[in-house]
Amino acid sequence: xxxxxxxxxxxxxxxxxxxxxxxxxxxxxxxxxxxxxxxxxxxxxxxxxxxxxxxxxxxxxxxxxxxxxxxxxxxxxxxxxxxxxxxxxxxxxxxxxxxxxxxxxxxxxxxxxxxxxxxxxxxxxxxxxxxxxxxxxxxxxxxxxxxxxxxxxxxxxxxxxxxxxxxxxxxxxxxxxxxxxxxxxxxxxxxxxxxxxxxxxxxxxxxxxxxxxxxxxxxxxxxxxxxxxxxxxxxxxxxxxxxxxxxxxxxxxxxxxxxxxxxxxxxxxxxxxxxxxxxxxxxxxxxxxxxxxxxxxxxxxxxxxxxxx
Ligand code: GRG
Numbered sequence: 194x195x196x197x198x199x200x201x202x203x204x205x206x207x208x209x210x211x212x213x214x215x216x217x218x219x220x221x222x223x224x225x226x227x228x229x230x231x232x233x234x235x236x237x238x239x240x241x242x243x244x245x246x247x248x249x250x251x252x253x254x255x256x257x258x259x260x261x262x263x264x265x266x267x268x269x270x271x272x273x274x275x276x277x278x279x280x281x282x283x284x285x286x287x288x289x290x291x292x293x294x295x296x297x298x299x300x301x302x303x304x305x306x307x308x309x310x311x312x313x314x315x316x317x318x319x320x321x322x323x324x325x326x327x328x329x330x331x332x333x334x335x336x337x338x339x340x341x342x343x344x345x346x347x348x349x350x351x352x353x354x355x356x357x358x359x360x361x362x363x364x365x366x367x368x369x370x371x372x373x374x375x376x377x378x379x380x381x382x383x384x385x386x387x388x389x390x391x392x393x394x395x396x397x398x399x400x401x402x403x404x405x406x407x408x409x410x411x412x413x414x415x416x417x418x419x420x421x422x423x424x425x426x427x428x429x430x431x432x433x434x435x436x437x438x439x440x441x442x443x444x445x446x447x448x449x450x451x452x453x454x455x456x457x458x459x460x461x462x463x464x465x466x467x468x469x470x471x472x473x474x475x476x477x478x479x480x481x482x483x484x485x486x487x488x489x490x491x492x493x494x495x496x497x498x499x500x501x502x
Contacts (some may be wrong), residue, residue: 209492213256220255221247223276224283227333241314241322242329246287248305249442253425253497254286254396255279257418260490261400264483265410277336278348278399284330285356286392291323293365299447306442327356340405348402355395364388371454381454382423389429390422413482420476421494427469428500430455431462440502473498
């Protein structure tokens with residue numbers, strides 16, 4: 194695997210750091226506009242929604258939505274039309290984090306460097322803030338101006354499937370049921386593909402579909418997302434073991450304590466690193482048909498492999 198130093202110099206060379214920062218700012222502004230102001234009644238729910246959504250997330254998913262659109266030809270100045278889709282995936286992701294942190298699920302105190310929603314607002318409000326973010330996400334989907342090839346009904350159906358009982362919730366329930374057991378590698382993979390990769394695939398597909406990608410381009414980005422999503426979760430598993438809570442902005446070492454289904458617990462740290470590396474290479478290979486348009490998205494995959502938080 195490339196050294197951290199080599200990865201960082203690669204990023205600097207390609208201007209990835211400033212690209213990510215610019216896209217993050219664009220997303221942050223759109224997210225702030227996507228919800229009612231904290232002063233709108235009932236203020237508690239809007240404060241709670243904004244508290245979790247506007248905390249310091251990496252914004253990986255919405256950035257991937259924008260980057261997928263760029264990879265199939267949308268120019269930087271036209272990205273505003275992709276923002277409703279980008280924000281929708283971030284709202285769904287944030288809802289899932291709030292609910293995952295609840296005492297009846299992972300029971301966590303720290304998220305995005307802050308006390309979790311239920312610690313600040315109480316469990317009832319945290320449940321409702323998650324519900325309201327998920328619901329608002331579908332409101333944002335309705336704001337998408339669909340492209341010629343992909344009607345809004347298709348975008349809606351894909352979003353509902355990725356967030357529903359066959360994908361995100363399937364992964365979460367399998368994760369809950371695997372706790373304290375000794376899952377096989379294929380069971381861990383089942384969880385990771387649904388809990389994490391499905392939302393990453395959705396992020397890319399929404400960007401590509403809104404940008405009228407050709408079927409070949411959409412297929413390539415879908416394959417890329419599947420490999421990247423799994424690699425991303427394996428890295429997340431590794432960081433849980435190797436990094437501090439301070440660095441991650443969430444409780445580190447929890448997977449081991451809660452006997453969670455993770456790659457390191459099944460195949461060990463070194464084999465997990467190798468697997469994340471292998472999947473990232475496969476992800477890069479999937480981008481072949483996109484040509485030079487995909488260079489940014491390929492860089493993002495390399496960056497995620499080398500991330501430390
Ligand atoms: C409650 C329906 C439901 C699902 C929960 C999101 C989730 C599923 C569980 C949270 C714990 C976890 C390990 C999820 C896998 C996805 C993941 C790595 C989330 C963290 O994503 P980042 O690192 O977080 O992109 P930020 O805060 O930067 O957005």
